[in-house]
Amino acid sequence: MLTLLALAAGCVDAASFLGLGQVMTAAMTGNTVLLGLAPGQADAEGSLRAIVALAAFVAGALAGAAIVDRGPGGVVWAPAVTAALALELVVLVVLALTWHVLEGRPAWPIDYRHPLIAAAGLAMGIQSAAAQRIGVPGVTTTYVTGTLTSMAARLVGWLRSSSAAAPNDRVRDVGAPWLQGACGSPMEPEPYSPAWRTSGGHRSRCHPA
Amino acid sequence: VTGIAGEVGWPSAALLLPITIVAAVILIAALAYRRRAAPV
Numbered sequence: 001m002l003t004l005l006a007l008a009a010g011c012v013d014a015a016s017f018l019g020l021g022q023v024m025t026a027a028m029t030g031n032t033v034l035l036g037l038a039p040g041q042a043d044a045e046g047s048l049r050a051i052v053a054l055a056a057f058v059a060g061a062l063a064g065a066a067i068v069d070r071g072p073g074g075v076v077w078a079p080a081v082t083a084a085l086a087l088e089l090v091v092l093v094v095l096a097l098t099w100h101v102l103e104g105r106p107a108w109p110i111d112y113r114h115p116l117i118a119a120a121g122l123a124m125g126i127q128s129a130a131a132q133r134i135g136v137p138g139v140t141t142t143y144v145t146g147t148l149t150s151m152a153a154r155l156v157g158w159l160r161s162s163s164a165a166a167p168n169d170r171v172r173d174v175g176a177p178w179l180q181g182a183c184g185s186p187m188e189p190e191p192y193s194p195a196w197r198t199s200g201g202h203r204s205r206c207h208p209a
Numbered sequence: 210v211t212g213i214a215g216e217v218g219w220p221s222a223a224l225l226l227p228i229t230i231v232a233a234v235i236l237i238a239a240l241a242y243r244r245r246a247a248p249v
Contacts, residue, residue, distance in 0.1 A: 004234050008227035014210040015227075019220025082238045089231045096228060099221035127231075 001077075002131055005085075005141040009124055012092070016053075016120045019103070020113045023049040025120035026127075026142040028057055049117055056118040060125020063087070067126075068133035077134060084130040088123045095119040 009026040016025040023046075024031040031050050038046035067084040095116060102112045124142050131141040213223040 001234055001237065004230050008230040008234075011210045011223065011227040011230070015220045015223040018211065019223075077238055077242070079242060082235055082242070085231060085235050085238070089228065089235060092224060092228050092231060096221050096224040099224070103219075103221055 002134065002136060002141055005127055005131060009127060009142045012120055012124060016117065019099070020117050020120070021049050022046070023053050023117055025053050025057070025117060026124040028054060028142070031057075045111075049114070052114050052117050053121040056121030057125040057128075060091075060122035060127075061129045062125070063122070064126035064129025065133075068130055081130045081133050084126055084133075088126040088130070091119055091123040091126070095123065 013024050013026040016023055023034065031053050035047060035050035035054070038044070038050060064084045064087075067087065068078070068080045070080050072078055098119070099116050102116070128140065128142045210223040210226060213219055
């Protein structure tokens with residue numbers, strides 16, 4: 001499910017980068033890079049677009065967090081998460097319809113891309129908050145750097161913890177965290193915690209739920 | 210998405226794919242919740 005959401009975020013990012021003036025509305029790390037580059041290139045419009053995307057993403061994350069925090073604790077996928085994603089879907093549909101009406105029109109007195117950027121950033125912020133509420137450690141849907149870093153850290157941990165295991169077990173253990181990250185499977189308790197180690201968690205929780 | 214938004218020049222149509230994906234995730238989550246199964 002998280003992989004599908006990451007795919008959706010990639011699509012929104014590609015569409016906004018190509019159609020809204022080279023701005024990223026899901027990958028805020030890349031957006032901050034663009035924000036840093038724009039002043040150096042004397043690109044005030046680029047800076048403004050990046051700032052609008054950042055502000056909208058934060059607003060979306062706040063709104064999404066407000067929605068998902070109302071759900072019951074201890075549930076992997078609470079109905080509040082689905083409600084947040086439904087709100088994201090509404091924003092995306094409004095964005096697509098508005099964009100469809102506006103694109104190809106002659107020049108407007110104001111740059112219509114800014115509200116579209118804001119809508120896309122808002123949707124991706126909501127999705128990020130919902131994905132965080134699901135609580136798969138180190139797995140996100142709107143940026144990859146942190147996910148890759150978490151996967152690499154898990155890989156090292158799995159290698160160390162399975163160093164005494166049989167070679168076949170070790171091969172299986174090395175592949176498991178990567179599949180786990182890709183499938184977005186939950187891991188309880190927290191990996192590499194004392195409870196997780198003593199319970200043999202890396203053996204019993206390597207299958208997606 | 211790059212083909213539709215970049216080559217064809219119709220970026221709003223490219224949003225149909227993420228809209229479909231999010232709608233599918235919502236549908237799966239709702240069905241899984243009705244069956245009391247964790248959809249992750």
